[in-house]
Amino acid sequence: xxxxxxxxxxxxxxxxxxxxxxxxxxxxxxxxxxxxxxxxxxxxxxxxxxxxxxxxxxxxxxxxxxxxxxxxxxxxxxxxxxxxxxxxxxxxxxxxxxxxxxxxxxxxxxxxxxxxxxxxxxxxxxxxxxxxxxxxxxxxxxxxxxxxxxxxxxxxxxxxxxxxxxxxxxxxxxxxxxxxxxxxxxxxxxxxxxxxxxxxxxxxxxxxxxxxxxxxxxxxxxxxxxxxxxxxxxxxxxxxxxxxxxxxxxxxxxxxxxxxxxxxxxxxxxxxxxxxxxxxxxxxxxxxxxxxxxxxxxxxxxxxxxxxxxxxxxxxxxxxxxxxxxxxxxxxxxxxxxxxxxxxxxxxxxxxxxxxxxxxxxxxxxx
Numbered sequence: 516x517x518x519x520x521x522x523x524x525x526x527x528x529x530x531x532x533x534x535x536x537x538x539x540x541x542x543x544x545x546x547x548x549x550x551x552x553x554x555x556x557x558x559x560x561x562x563x564x565x566x567x568x569x570x571x572x573x574x575x576x577x578x579x580x581x582x583x584x585x586x587x588x589x590x591x592x593x594x595x596x597x598x599x600x601x602x603x604x605x606x607x608x609x610x611x612x613x614x615x616x617x618x619x620x621x622x623x624x625x626x627x628x629x630x631x632x633x634x635x636x637x638x639x640x641x642x643x644x645x646x647x648x649x650x651x652x653x654x655x656x657x658x659x660x661x662x663x664x665x666x667x668x669x670x671x672x673x674x675x676x677x678x679x680x681x682x683x684x685x686x687x688x689x690x691x692x693x694x695x696x697x698x699x700x701x702x703x704x705x706x707x708x709x710x711x712x713x714x715x716x717x718x719x720x721x722x723x724x725x726x727x728x729x730x731x732x733x734x735x736x737x738x739x740x741x742x743x744x745x746x747x748x749x750x751x752x753x754x755x756x757x758x759x760x761x762x763x764x765x766x767x768x769x770x771x772x773x774x775x776x777x778x779x780x781x782x783x784x785x786x787x788x789x790x791x792x793x794x795x796x797x798x799x800x801x802x803x804x805x806x807x808x809x810x811x812x813x814x815x816x817x818x819x820x821x822x823x824x825x826x827x828x829x830x831x832x833x834x835x836x837x838x839x840x841x842x843x844x845x846x847x848x849x850x851x852x853x854x855x856x857x858x859x860x861x862x863x864x865x866x867x868x869x870x871x872x873x874x875x876x877x878x879x880x881x882x
Contacts, residue, residue, distance in 0.1 A: 563852035711737035714761035
C-alpha cells in the first residue's frame with residue numbers, strides 16, 4: 516500500500532522557534548554569567564565540530580567510538596591514502612587518523628567521493644565512488660578492513676548497476692531488521708517519464724555477500740520539484756543533449772514505526788539551495804512517496820549556513836538521541852566542514868533542530 520502523503524508542515528521558522536526553545540534555555544544556562552568559561556565550553560559545542568575539509572561525512576559508531584569518513588576528491592592524505600578518517604568518543608571532539616583507503620590506482624587523475632562503511636560478521640566494508648577521468652563517469656566499489664579506521668583495500672571489482680549506468684555515486688548500505696542488506700545509490704536518468712525531471716536520482720538493489728549487487732534495482736525517487744534543480748540548460752556532451760538537470764543524491768535510510776524513511780540531498784551542492792528532504796515507504800524497496808516541494812529537514816540560513824547536506828545519521832553517546840552529521844561551506848566557500856545537530860520526529864515528520872551556529876548543549880553521555 517502506498518503511504519499517504521504527509522500533511523503540510525508548519526512554517527520552518529515557527530517550528531524551530533518552538534522546538535529549540537528548551538535547547539536555547541539549556542545553552543543559556545550553560546553560558547550564564549558567573550559560570551567559568553572552561554565549564555561553559557565543556558557543556559556546549561558550536562558548529563562546525565571539525566573545521567577542516569570534510570565533505571559528505573559518514574559516521575560509524577562501533578563499540579562506543581565514532582569514526583567519521585569524508586570525501587577527499589582528487590587529493591591524497593599525507594599517508595598516500597584517500598578519505599579523511601576522524602575519531603571521537605562524544606561526536607564533538609575529533610582527532611584525525613589519516614586516510615582510510617589505499618587507492619586502487621596510482622593515477623592521480625581519479626577522484627574519490629562519498630565513503631560509507633558497514634560492519635558485518637567481523638569485517639568492515641567501505642563503499643565508495645571513483646571516477647572523474649571521463650565526463651559523468653563514476654563507479655561504485657567496495658574495500659575491506661578488519662579495523663574500522665582501516666586501512667581499507669579494494670576487493671578488485673566494481674558494483675555493477677543493473678542498467679550499467681556510467682554514473683553511479685553515493686553508496687548507502689542499509690541493513691534491514693531481518694538481517695538482509697540493501698544498497699541505495701544515485702545514478703543518472705535522461706528521460707522525463709511520468710513527469711520526472713532528467714537528472715541524478717536514487718535507486719535501491721539487494722546486496723549479495725556484501726560485495727555484489729543482485730541486479731534487482733528499483734527506482735526509489737526521481738526529481739519532481741523545482742527546488743532540486745542542479746543547473747538549467749546544462750550541456751552534457753557525453754549524452755549529446757542539453758537538459759534542465761535536477762539532482763537528488765546522498766540517500767540515508769532509517770526504519771521507524773515499521774516504515775522506511777529515505778532521506779536525500781537535493782539541488783546543487785555548490786549553492787545555497789542545497790538541502791535535505793525525505794520520502795516514506797512501507798517496504799524497503801518501495802514504492803516511496805511524500806517527497807517535499809522544499810527541503811523540509813535541513814536547509815541553509817542566509818549569511819550563516821550555506822549549502823548544508825549530504826548527511827549521515829548516528830545515535831549519540833546516550834544510545835538514544837539521533838544526530839544528523841552533515842557538511843556546510845565555510846564563510847570563504849573554500850571547504851565543507853562537518854557539523855552535527857539533533858534529529859527529532861514530529862507529527863509532521865522528521866525535522867532537524869537546526870542548522871545551528873550558536874552554542875548548543877553537548878550530546879548527553881550514557882548513564
